[in-house]
Amino acid sequence: MGFKRIFGELVKGFSRFPGVGRRSAERMVFYLLKMKPEEVKQFAENVQEIHNHIKPCKLCNNFSTKDICSICQDPKREQDTICIVEEPKDIMAIEKTSHYRGLYYVLLGSISPLEGLGPENLDIGKLINRLQKGDIKEVVIATDPDTEGELTVQYLIENISKYKVKIYRIGIGIPLGTQIEYIDSATLGQALLERKVIT
Numbered sequence: 355m356g357f358k359r360i361f362g363e364l365v366k367g368f369s370r371f372p373g374v375g376r377r378s379a380e381r382m383v384f385y386l387l388k389m390k391p392e393e394v395k396q397f398a399e400n401v402q403e404i405h406n407h408i409k410p411c412k413l414c415n416n417f418s419t420k421d422i423c424s425i426c427q428d429p430k431r432e433q434d435t436i437c438i439v440e441e442p443k444d445i446m447a448i449e450k451t452s453h454y455r456g457l458y459y460v461l462l463g464s465i466s467p468l469e470g471l472g473p474e475n476l477d478i479g480k481l482i483n484r485l486q487k488g489d490i491k492e493v494v495i496a497t498d499p500d501t502e503g504e505l506t507v508q509y510l511i512e513n514i515s516k517y518k519v520k521i522y523r524i525g526i527g528i529p530l531g532t533q534i535e536y537i538d539s540a541t542l543g544q545a546l547l548e549r550k551v552i553t
C-alpha cells in the first residue's frame with residue numbers, strides 16, 4: 355500500500371468516531387506519524403485489548419474484563435440498591451459524582467418509537483432475576499431526561515413495581531432533553547441526592 359492509500363484508510367477510520375470530522379481525522383493521523391514507535395505499539399495494543407477483553411458484566415451489563423465487573427464484586431457497595439441506567443457510560447458519569455454507593459444495572463438501550471425501538475430493545479431479564487431473588491430493596495432509575503428515557507421509565511415501573519422494592523427516580527435540576535453523560539458532576543450529584551420516591 356502506498357502512503358496515500360494507508361493515510362486515506364486511517365482518516366476514514368478515525369472519521370467514523372463520534373464528533374470527529376475529516377479535518378480532525380487527518381490531524382490525528384499526522385499526529386500518529388509523529389508519535390514514537392513504542393507509543394504507537396502500545397496504543398495499537400490497547401485498541402485491540404479493549405475489543406478482545408472487554409465484555410458485558412454477567413450481573414449488570416457494565417463493561418468489564420472479567421465475568422463480573424469490579425463494582426458488582428465490591429463488598430463495600432450497598433448490595434440492596436440498584437441504579438438503572440441506559441448505557442455503561444452513564445455509570446462512569448454517576449461514579450464521578452461520588453454520591454452513589456449502590457450497584458448498577460445497564461439496560462443497553464432505551465425505548466424509542468421514532469427509531470422503531472420497543473421494549474425488546476432493553477435487556478431487563480437479568481434485572482428481573484435479581485428482583486425475584488428479593489435481595490434488592492431500592493431501585494433508582496437514572497435514564498436520560500428525554501422522551502426515550504421517559505418511555506423507558508414507564509416501562510420499567512410497569513415491570514418492576516410488582517416486586518417489593520422502593521422505586522426512586524433522579525431528575526431534579528436536570529435540564530430536560532439532555533443525556534446523563536453530558537450533565538456536569540455537581541448537578542448530577544445533586545439529582546442523585548434528591549431522588550424522588552415513585553412507588
Ligand SMILES: [Zn+2]
Nearest residue numbers: 411414423426
Ligand atoms: Zn457488574
